[in-house]
Amino acid sequence: MVKVNDNYLKLPGSYLFSTIGKKVAAFSAANPDKKIIRLGIGDVTQPLAPAIITALHGAVDEMADAATFHGYAPDLGYEFLRSAIAQNDYQDRGCDIAADEIFVSDGAKCDSSNIQEIFSLDNKIAVCDPVYPVYVDSNVMAGRTGTWDPKTETWSDVIYMPCTAENNFAPELPKETPDLIYLCFPNNPTGSTITKDQLQVWVDYANKMGAIIIYDAAYEAYISEENVPHSIYECEGARTCAIELRSFSKNAGFTGVRLGFTVIPKELKAGETNLHPLWARRHGTKYNGAPYIVQRAGEAVYSPEGKAQLKEQVAYYMNNAKVIYEGLKSAGYTVSGGVNAPYIWLKTPYQMTSWEFFDYLLEKANVVGTPGSGFGPSGEGYFRLTAFGSYDNTVEAIERMKAL
Amino acid sequence: MVKVNDNYLKLPGSYLFSTIGKKVAAFSAANPDKKIIRLGIGDVTQPLAPAIITALHGAVDEMADAATFHGYAPDLGYEFLRSAIAQNDYQDRGCDIAADEIFVSDGAKCDSSNIQEIFSLDNKIAVCDPVYPVYVDSNVMAGRTGTWDPKTETWSDVIYMPCTAENNFAPELPKETPDLIYLCFPNNPTGSTITKDQLQVWVDYANKMGAIIIYDAAYEAYISEENVPHSIYECEGARTCAIELRSFSKNAGFTGVRLGFTVIPKELKAGETNLHPLWARRHGTKYNGAPYIVQRAGEAVYSPEGKAQLKEQVAYYMNNAKVIYEGLKSAGYTVSGGVNAPYIWLKTPYQMTSWEFFDYLLEKANVVGTPGSGFGPSGEGYFRLTAFGSYDNTVEAIERMKAL
Known part of the structure; x- marks a missing residue:
């Protein structure tokens, strides 16, 4: 009689980004008129460079x-x-x-x-x-x-x-x-x-x-x-x-x-x-x-062309990182990262858990981020935003978060 | 102290097709003037269809x-x-x-x-x-x-x-x-x-x-x-x-x-x-x-275009299969396969082992096939040829084998 690899059954819940995807899809289905901005999963948005x-x-x-x-x-x-x-x-x-x-x-x-x-x-x-x-x-x-x-x-x-x-x-x-x-x-x-x-x-x-x-x-x-x-x-x-x-x-x-x-x-x-x-x-x-x-x-x-074009692409995303970092800082958030990485790491406000802040941000600002607790227990109370959105979306997301 | 997965060390020799690749490369380096025809690894040779x-x-x-x-x-x-x-x-x-x-x-x-x-x-x-x-x-x-x-x-x-x-x-x-x-x-x-x-x-x-x-x-x-x-x-x-x-x-x-x-x-x-x-x-x-x-x-x-073009591509290879099957049969080999598959399976002549026949064929006919023993013990004494070559190469390979 065939038996499964029991180790798979020990995994709690589903893979982090699958869970986020499902939550966002459910919110989107219930609120088809809302424009959701995704700064959650670390997926890029700029097209491939011409040399590529x-x-x-x-x-x-x-x-x-x-x-x-x-x-x-x-x-x-x-x-x-x-x-x-x-x-x-x-x-x-x-x-x-x-x-x-x-x-x-x-x-x-x-x-x-x-x-x-x-x-x-x-x-x-x-x-x-x-x-x-x-x-x-x-x-x-x-x-x-x-x-x-x-x-x-x-x-x-x-x-x-x-x-x-x-x-x-x-x-x-x-x-x-x-x-x-x-x-x-x-x-x-x-x-x-x-x-x-x-x-x-x-x-x-x-x-x-x-x-x-x-x-x-x-x-x-x-x-x-x-x-x-x-x-x-x-x-x-x-x-x-x-x-x-x-x-x-x-x-x-x-x-x-x-x-x-x-x-x-x-x-x-x-x-x-x-x-x-x-x-x-x-x-x-x-x-x-x-x-x-x-x-x-x-x-x-x-x-040489590829290198030059990709340097610009990285600079584009790092400008987004600056927008997020400085925008949230000015709004009173405790933030880090964003200088040598496309990720901004912030402390959730009002003692919210990471997932509470995820739901709050999705519902109130229609912005998707990633709960810090999904990355390990010490991530609890933190939240990740990525700089991989478009510039316009990034600016809008931060404006929405400031307005909360 | 870090330890390796010992199961890897149990594997005898290298992966079959890596071994073949190395043998052919060595023969080729020693005999740069010989035109080797590869009917070994099951790799295709026809370009992608226009629809693709x-x-x-x-x-x-x-x-x-x-x-x-x-x-x-x-x-x-x-x-x-x-x-x-x-x-x-x-x-x-x-x-x-x-x-x-x-x-x-x-x-x-x-x-x-x-x-x-x-x-x-x-x-x-x-x-x-x-x-x-x-x-x-x-x-x-x-x-x-x-x-x-x-x-x-x-x-x-x-x-x-x-x-x-x-x-x-x-x-x-x-x-x-x-x-x-x-x-x-x-x-x-x-x-x-x-x-x-x-x-x-x-x-x-x-x-x-x-x-x-x-x-x-x-x-x-x-x-x-x-x-x-x-x-x-x-x-x-x-x-x-x-x-x-x-x-x-x-x-x-x-x-x-x-x-x-x-x-x-x-x-x-x-x-x-x-x-x-x-x-x-x-x-x-x-x-x-x-x-x-x-x-x-x-x-x-x-x-519809893709299906039509690929039907032709499969027919092209299956024509090669027929060339191999019938050519070797007429030369006295015991052959099977080639009717519902792009592989022809033949009994090695003169009680040669699979690898002996591999070396013999590479050396005497400059044709690469795959030793049957590489696929399991019951493959010993057999040899695989594939129909994935070009038509011209396939015909030439079979002519060379017939001439041995």
Whole structure:
């Protein structure tokens, strides 16, 4: 008699953004005349840059001719894209990362949820609290997180590292030693960052403890301040303790195009075992590559035109971030983030819970945000707004919130 | 101290097609003057059909304009594609499958390797032998297969169902009761099929035993004979025992475009647990949807123009299959398949092992095929050729083989 994976049944409720989607759909159905502004899910709204559109059309035309048609992609990604990534994202920043240490994928969500697979179920994970829910949820599904306590909204076998106003949203080294440490900077959802020196402390700690850092740098394109690292490989010793995850979703607007990559240095080991061939084996066995046309679009991100156009796109969103940050601050909200990240993190007013504020904002201002508690227990009483809307919608949303 | 998933270390050698790729690359480097013809990996060679190219260009243009730009796709796929699939692949064939039972993905390889995740590690799997290696390998990685015996080249906890000339390449009901039964028809690699009555026996057996059939119908477009089912849902009772996997790779040449889907009927259960919400949860948590432009390309597969053009494309490949089948038969080979599938399965001559014949064919005829033993122990002494080459290359490859 067939049996299900019981770990799935331990997951409380549904995936955060599915729940939000359902709530918004229900409100919208009941109030068809209201214009809802969505600053909730971190989805982009600006069209793809012209250089990327040109690359896509060109690649589509190649697929129309037997002489230039492309079937199955190489397991780990096309050389042209892996080289462009290694050069532009790493070597140009002084990071020692080679093209054959890049694994091209269809996005950082898949990578960040799949990466745990190559590790034993015995490993203990540590996560920032609050953080992107996929790290914990994927470990729940695998059976690595123990039991759920509905009172504290925590898993018994997960090490939570609170990131709150008290520690300037930067996690402290945990008291209990973890095996796998998920770090996400610029952070989703708080929009906070840590300096290169602060990150170096984590790298040294991981090397000392024999732990692996899974470093999610999906939002690095939004860093505006000096001394905030764009990659963990800017730190000395990271090649022996860190895996880095990257996405094209936010720097190039690829949320609906799907492209990302994972970096695993050749010398990275867990015990005696090199991790590079393990992840390569997973790719070879369970994945069939990102579409050729999408990989060509990714290549265009690194062209001179692409870079110039995307710099403008990032600036557009960061102007939205400024509008949100300054607008809410002037209205008396306690806000952070928004300087090195497209996320603004605010304290809910009047001691409202995160979900109470979600409902209040949806109902009274018809603005959708994301409840901080959806990202972990320390997110309770906080709320996330994203800078990924259009400028006009962003201005209007903030005006509505000010008027409350 | 971090530890790896030891199950990965149990996997013998590398993924079949990676090994072939390396062997061919080495031969090619040593013999740059030889023209190698690849009838090995099941990759298509014909360009995308004009209707699909038009749809791709149109969708790319939509992504260039904020008013028509598409970000994150709906978790389970766009409604336009799910409806087209439900209508054309199921309802038009009299199968009772609704659009919301379709889960759109980036291909059947991912789905067929990921689907085991929603089941307990305690389940016992049964596979056809030989078969597409991903079913077993993904279960090895999960830790469901016991220990590897290098002598018999089998896993201790896998039920192998031999498909050989003796049983006309159709598996018999296993003596030991499995929980998960992987069936692939038209079969990869043997190219064999079973009739609707034969499949009904499996459906009845699974319902009786409380087992689930994972039915891989990736090659259904190549079925030419009556009474061979295109979907398991043509059988009565399949909604309570079967998951179906489909691909756009072979019927529409999407090996480099990446699109597939999984069907899970709403009433399908394992014990008391419905499987539909479990797979939906996996999609929502660990996947971010197929690209918008690719889903529009998928929709075009079902347009009147798309259907007509793809019928021609399938006919082109099936003509190749005929060339291979008849050419090898006239040369004295024992061959099967090729009538309802793009694969031709042949007995190696002179008692050669599959890999001996692979090397022999590569060296003497510069033709690449796939060793049958790579698909399971009962594949030893067999060899797979695919009809996915160009017509000219296919004819030349067969002439070279005849001349040996």
